[in-house]
Amino acid sequence: MEYPEPGSDRSVLDAGPPPPAGPSPSRFPTPSLPRANRVVLPSAAPAPPRAAAQVPPPLPAHVRASAESQPSAGPAEPPPAPPSPAEPALPARRSQRGGSGRLWQVAVGGAAVLALLALCGLGAAALLAERDRTPQATPTAPAEPTEPAQAETQALDSRDTDPAPLTAKELFPGRQLVVADGEPAYRVLKTQSSASCAVAATGEVADLLVRLGCTQVVRGTLRTPDDDHLVTTGLFNLIDRANAERARDRVRLLLDERQGRFRGMAANDDSAAIATAPARVGWQVRGHYLAYAVVVRSDGEAIRSGDTKAREILFDMIELHLNRGVLERRADGGTAGQPTDGGADDTGTQDGDD
Template identity: 30%
Template sequence: MTTPTPTPTPTRKRRRSSGKEESWSIPLLEEWGLTPMQQRVLVVLASVAGVLVTVVGLIVVIEGLGGDRAPERAAAGAAVVTQPRPDTYQAWASSKVFAPLAQSTSDSKPVTLKELFPTKTLKEGKVTLRLAGTGLETDCAAAVWGQGLVDLLAGGGCTQAARGLYVSADGRYVAQYTLFNLRDAASADRLVAELTTLYRGGWVHPLQTGRATFPTGGHTESSGHAMGHYAALVWIGRADGADPGPRDDFVSLSLTVRGVEKAIFRRVVAVTDGSP
């Protein structure tokens, strides 16, 4: 008996590999420093999404893939996370009361720490605050963090940044009052208004005294007050960083630390009377 010869199974001819990867290069992406593999990933993402990737979108993806600007963005993000900043913020424009201080040229005498913080204690109702530390900078950028805020101060012609840190008599609360000496009322109004959205990415540094400070990640509240060519930032919270409870009167706490503003009212009187 003759054994039938098996029919050969058709085989698909395999493509020969040249041993090299197909050259992948998009000039614009190459200029941004993307490797061929990173370019492939970007194109695949765009294809799956089924949309055109705009320049802004490209830059974001590039940074995620390790572009040149990624370290800068990472550093900025780290600053937001590690720097104490308020959870809430309210802005108040300058009122007519401060019209005599609309221009710094009419009130050119620099502020002093003795003028702003003449006493060691501020008291309002049941709240008593004790001065824990002060600081005065002629380089306003040194008193804050966040490039947006630094730029605002520079654009507003800031010449002084004065800070006073207070702790309540029972040690329960911490409050800081910061005063910026700017070019004019328009600059002060702009600063407090811009901080309505900017405060999460730029704020004042808390003074370090060893007695109390604003804990990173703790709940704090703030407000901005324009007074002629001055802009003040009020920053308050519990020393332990906890959320305020029924016993915590943050309104009275804010009013108490704003006792510092008596010095500004005295300047209104001095300018109105023509005093030096």
């Protein structure tokens, strides 16, 4: 290769004008430099390339504005040096924003605490109000007895509260006895009131009634509407309910053991069967009274076990007439009423000879 002479402007290859002075251009593209009018913060500015000596880096916006506002009388002051990485300078707005954020957190926390205290106060107030509404146990004066309570003291449980003696007219006011509306009447054949309860019973049954304080018996003999049956029914007047119940329970055993019986009362020769024929017997307690009835066939024949007519007569006499009729009127006439005893528990029946 031939070298050019000194002072010659020809290149070795004679390919055109000589290359410009300075370093030869790189075969790789040079990254574009930031525009002069683009604001780049010091912390985000890219590192200058190696050819920084040829193109100076742009000044910060505030420094450039300060430089442009200075008069051109004297030389411009050099820009301030960027802050060192060890002590980065935070903008003023950011520091103010951090302070206001902490104040906001304090304010929110205080509001939450106040709201919690308010809820606790409301709960305590509700509990106090509920306790005030709850009635307190305070001693009170005994309530005055009401009319039902006063009536219970005048029950038929004793002769002390029911001292009036029974009468035959009270049990059998007429010659006809109607036990229910629309039903045919029983004919009353004979009535009796006696201070000796033994006249209406025999054997151990009579002795039992006397021992338990029976002082009166009122009874009557009636004929059924169809003339097929005769019945003697009445009330034994004992001291109190307890004795009447003992008599009721003991009578059952005595009748089963054939140690006595209730006695039927004949009115005439046509009714003689009531005192001698086999009978069906029933009894029941209300208050200090023992109600009873003795039923026989008018022809003197034994009552069959499946004879429902005899049971109807017992119910008519004991439950409908004596209990719901006579004793209920007595309770309403000045002494308090007592509930009717159950027929199954307080009423006894017996088949066989009376």
